[in-house]
Amino acid sequence: MSVEKKIHEAEDMPFGMKQLLTSITHLKENEKVLVITDDNTKDIGEFVYKHASRFFETTMICMKQRTNHGEEPPEAVSKAMQNCDVAFGATTMSMFHTKARIESSKLGRMRWVGMQDYEFSMFEKGGLTANFDEIEAEINRVAEHFQGETFRLTSVGGTDMTCSVRGRSPVFDYGTSRKPGSASFPPNAEVALGPVEGTANGILVFDGSIPHPLINVLKEPVICKVEDGNITEITGGKEANILEGILAGYNDPTVYNVAELGLGLNRKNVICGRMAPDEGSYGNIHIGIGKNLNFGGHVDSPLHLDLLIRTVTIEIDGRLIMKEGNLQV
Structure with a gap:
């Protein structure tokens, strides 16, 4: 059975989470997943880690909350982004416009999924179900x-x-x-x-x-x-x-x-x-x-x-x- 089918058959996983691991990222078996979170969004990060780690090699790293959107992460986070296949940025502030994200994307391996400012209801209804x-x-x-x-x-x-x-x-x-x-x-x-x-x-x-x-x-x-x-x-x-x-x-x-x-x-x-x-x-x-x-x-x-x-x-x-x-x- 393919990993995608296994994910879709997981009865205890919300549809939005299934979308993140399948149609949104097309994650494949043996790919490495990184979850980035901060002190304020740790519950969302742990939720993503719990579900992703059931099917993929997954690492979670927690950093101090950034002050504003676009503020650079610590060097350890930047390095981790360069050594994964898919990174979920479950943070308070957006990392999309950071040099760390841009340079990691330019290396041609990491697929970035920004999840800043998420709440749990988004996994059940709304845009993630599109x-x-x-x-x-x-x-x-x-x-x-x-x-x-x-x-x-x-x-x-x-x-x-x-x-x-x-x-x-x-x-x-x-x-x-x-x-x-x-x-x-x-x-x-x-x-x-x-x-x-x-x-x-x-x-x-x-x-x-x-x-x-x-x-x-x-x-x-x-x-x-x-x-x-x-x-x-x-x-x-x-x-x-x-x-x-x-x-x-x-x-x-x-x-x-x-x-x-x-x-x-x-x-x-x-x-x-x-x-x-x-x-x-x-x-x-x-x-x-x-x-x-x-x-x-x-x-x-x-x-x-x-x-x-x-x-x-x-x-x-x-x-x-x-x-x-x-x-x-």
């Missing part, structure tokens, strides 16, 4: 249209921003890590573009969530003025003040860079204040700020933070890609 083959086909279809020169973003909530995406190619997250060197963040599934530095101008009205431990689902809009590629003013209520404080705390102008335009395409996701479901929620877009090295840019910021806008309309070179949360291509 058909990821169907999602991949839709992302590939949309990506053919998700490129050009001038990108205009508007929303029901009042967003109106324009930027150049000239020379920038679509970046995919299918929600799967099936090939050596690949990286994903299931149940997120998206196609993204990196704005050309210095070209974004307008107003961004964030009315979905800001997946950060201090904010999450927004109770009132956070309004950001964007000039020449950077956020120059943040207004709103209490949550706007918290965001302003987070960014000011870096004392680094690069954290205000408009870095990413990420369109969510997993129909099973709903906005809940958790990073992966929110970023991959269908019909919404997240704006990444700070580091843009994964999106064709050259801003190496200490932060990459995503902020979500609901029910968006997207035009590229005048072509309507999405209208009020519904695909037009």
Whole structure:
């Protein structure tokens, strides 16, 4: 009996966990699994370790919780990432944009699965139960249209921003890590573009969530003025003040860079204040700020933070890609 069949026949394993070990990673017998966790998410890490270790050689390593998304892990974690076939990053903060993850992926062995900000209910329902083959086909279809020169973003909530995406190619997250060197963040599934530095101008009205431990689902809009590629003013209520404080705390102008335009395409996701479901929620877009090295840019910021806008309309070179949360291509 194949290892995949054994996993699917495990009656005490939630379907979402089965997906992580099969359709999301295509793990094979004799492959080595690494689970990375921290003091705050140890229960999730131990859960993944318990199930993965039944079928694969699995190691778990626990580190001190990072302060912010994109903060580098200890050297021991970086070394371990270079010597595994699949790494599950069950951490509080995202490691996707760290140099450790990027360099490990470039070595061409590790398949990275980000699991930051998970909760146990995600293994039972929601985005992890989606058909990821169907999602991949839709992302590939949309990506053919998700490129050009001038990108205009508007929303029901009042967003109106324009930027150049000239020379920038679509970046995919299918929600799967099936090939050596690949990286994903299931149940997120998206196609993204990196704005050309210095070209974004307008107003961004964030009315979905800001997946950060201090904010999450927004109770009132956070309004950001964007000039020449950077956020120059943040207004709103209490949550706007918290965001302003987070960014000011870096004392680094690069954290205000408009870095990413990420369109969510997993129909099973709903906005809940958790990073992966929110970023991959269908019909919404997240704006990444700070580091843009994964999106064709050259801003190496200490932060990459995503902020979500609901029910968006997207035009590229005048072509309507999405209208009020519904695909037009």
